[in-house]
Amino acid sequence: MAITKESILKILEKESIRFIYLQFTDLLGTLKAVSVPVTEIDNILNGKVMFDGSSVQGFVRIEESDMVLVPDLSTFAILPWKDSPKKVARLICFVHRPDNEPFEGDPRRILRRAEEEASKMGFTLNAGPEMEFFLFPDGNHNKHDLLLDDTASYFDLEPLDKGEDARQSIVVTLQDMGFNIEASHHEAAPHQHEIDFRYDRAIVSADNVMTLKTVVKVIATRFGLQATFMPKPILGINGSGMHVHLSLSDKEGRNVFYDPSDEHELSIIAKQFIAGIIKHIKGITLLLNPTVNSYKRLVPHHEAPVNIAWSFSNRSPLIRVPAGRQNGTRIELRSPDPSANPYLAFAAILTAGLDGIRKNLTPPPALVDNLYEMTEEERQRNGVGSLPADLGSAIAAFKEEPLNRKLLGDFAYSNFLKAKEMEWIEYRKQVHPWEIDRYFNV
Known part of the structure; x- marks a missing residue:
């Protein structure tokens, strides 16, 4: 049932709601909110609540600071x-300028624009993220020396899994908010967890990612835990990814990645979409893995993809095609991590894939071998490239990729790039404990 202004008013009265959070996301993916009393409901529902955009990362200068929040009632x-x-x-909002023109730096608007481009081609992107995160004991006030008292591994239960009760409470809370949760479990590393929710349109899934991150952090504190979506909090164990399952549907809702006549039941459109991602992946990696820490996860031997290739079922390449077919036909992109702004990440993936379809690109042959066990010579012989190795390399690749400016627009492109360049410079100036241990006595 569609949510309307009238139905919202009825719910507010029935549930005695006192405040509404008008939520939006800054350019780097931090959730923001303005808390407004329901006495201002007319202004809320009619998009008349203003805020100071000059105080938000990647938004506007102080001399043009007034911004307007236009709620998406479906949220x-x-x-x-x-x-x-x-x-x-809560209501998730688009950000507008005072003249009611959409703000070009709004990440949600950037994804909506990419979806509109897909719609012109007759497609809708469906995205199903797998969200990984860590739950540490709240006694870890020194975040540089995290306490590991969880010996659980992949799919373990209590008593090994010390976060099971918290994870179940998180799932129940999400279900109360309307999420369709498909699975949750302990992941491979100590204190690591995963929650998977059912795929939906890209913008809905991006909204869900932001909501899930909030719920996880709020519920964790109630169990004496602290949650982090940091990609690699601890040396020597697996990091946290945001693997994304992707498919395209046509205007009739049919999955266009499925083709029963193909040997692997994978359509030409699906292969072109894969080819587009492979072509552009280096250039868009900054949007999928946007922090210095992201590249501590993207290293060999910890189940994170570092090589640019694709396969059927094999989990070692960048992209795999899971076993499900017919309406379940999809691809899984394994490089993104949960520090990414999901709106920008999904927009980048969609734009890259659509470019592959427009240009009738053909992907390289699917690989069967385990890439983790291949030598560098074998990878070169098979034409397997590598993802950027650090934030600096990702920034350089981002600047060389023409697709990015078109995807983001001049305003968001310049502000996002500036923020990432400043982050890389700041990191490079630091002296880390490893350097002291290694070089102090040279």
């Missing part, structure tokens, strides 16, 4: 952890 939800008498609902 209305009650926040289950906010109890009476201060019950709170």
